[in-house]
Amino acid sequence: MDYPCITFQQRPEQDTIRFCLFEAPVKDILEWSSVPRLSHDKKDGVQRQKSDFRVKGIAKFLSQEARNTIPTALVIAFSKDSYNLKIDPAGQQLIVLNADKKDEVFVIDGQHRLYGIHAFNPNARAPVVGILDASNDEKAFQFIVINNKAAKVAPDHIRALTFAYSNHELEPRLRTAKLSLSKNVLFVQIANEAEDSPFKGQVSLPSVEDGQRWVNASAIESSIAYIHAKKIAGLDDDETVASFFLAIWKAIKETWPDLFAAESRLLTKVGMITMTRYIVDAIDLMAGLLEDIDLSNEEDVILSTKRVLKMQTPDFWKSDWTVAVSDSKVVRDTIFEALRRVQQNIKQGANWFDDVPLILVPSQG
Known part of the structure; x- marks a missing residue:
């Protein structure tokens, strides 16, 4: 499987990590990647256990509103020799991936997005940021940084957006993403409105x-x-x-x-x-x-x-x-x-x- 891609280095110095940007159907991504989980018997894993609740929540979010999308890219680490880069006849750079190498391609961030989008529609596509030639140390470092440095949008910022745009359209969409101007109202609304709520x-x-x-x-x-x-x-x-x-x-x-x-x-x-x-x-x-x-x-x-x-x-x-x-x-x-x-x-x-x-x-x- 091959996909048009863009490769670059974020830092201008030589010998720094290279990135590869592309998009692919989530069913393909699950074929050529793996989600190794850190456990007592698997020390080289980086991910936490998959949460059934999160996966179902993402699938529900996508199915509730036709305009709902998830633009956030999956972060995937590619070990050396797990991929090839080539140029097609039109001069477009491609990344070539093989399911036989899936054990060397690790999902660092976005496992629940990946599974949730797949549960919604296996043919749906997702953006990918690939970390090329990543060592185990690099995978662990990126996982820790991504999961501890991510900043949530401040409530005041969400409130400002609500005032700036059409509230009667924005607020229902925020609820499908389990967001609201009031955290307390959020839980009550979910309990009262979710189809599977008792x-x-x-x-x-x-x-x-x-x-x-x-x-x-x-x-x-x-x-x-x-x-x-x-x-x-x-x-x-x-x-x-x-x-x-x-x-x-x-x-x-x-x-x-x-x-x-x-x-x-x-x-x-x-x-x-x-x-x-x-x-x-x-x-x-x-x-x-x-x-x-x-x-x-x-x-x-x-x-x-x-x-x-x-x-x-x-x-x-x-x-x-x-x-x-x-x-x-x-x-x-x-x-x-x-x-x-x-x-x-x-x-x-x-x-x-x-x-x-x-x-x-x-x-x-």
Whole structure:
């Protein structure tokens, strides 16, 4: 496979790194490149583990709006002898690549863009910045610099762009990229608008019908803040944290659909915050003990959450309680300790409500 390209040196000195600029279909790129990941048994890898949430997020971004594109180039390192440069009859320089050499061609930056664009359309094209004749040290250096020096656009700059251009067109497009003028509004909007959200069209927002506003918006913000504070491996940006949160609640809704209704204690602010904390703590502990659980993978999060729910019962949320439902630290801690006690009771084969002070009159289903 060959592609028209431009080669250059950024620095004028001799014997410095050469770059090669070109574009190619993402299906081609996956054929002649590899994404070596740094792990305990692969010391020459540079990439972190692939995040299922990020890949799906990029594919969704591209599919949501026909004008959405990703102009940011993939950074790919080419070892010596992994490529050839030639001139075609028209005088155009070409880079020639072969799938047999893919183990010597490493994706340094943009693995999730690559997989996400491919999931959207394998024939879609992506720009590439190639680092030619790169050593392992050069690959590692570029990975560290690129991933630690990248600067996010300041909120004030985004706000200025919004004022300068058509807000009614720009704001919806920003939301498809999971951007917004308000970080708090971002998460609530995703929960209420995403097609795969368990809370779609049910969040307490002015745009939602009165009879459908079952889910407390601030509970979503507080729950995601708790997940951020946990610093769970693989959940290193807003998008993956939001997707992780939605995966947990998707599992809860699939297991306890009857609790997703008006006046449900589970969907109150204190209910959602406490249940999120309980599930997150439990599956984070499970992932730390079991190698086959990856909390950056949606399926693993859903299955792990459902395992935790086997030690709980929806009757807990339907029963009469000894305390009024209110969002205070005392009530949150009381509910959390009650959930732990219910777990112990079910595991031991006792009545789920035994020695649970919170329960006044237990529901029997």
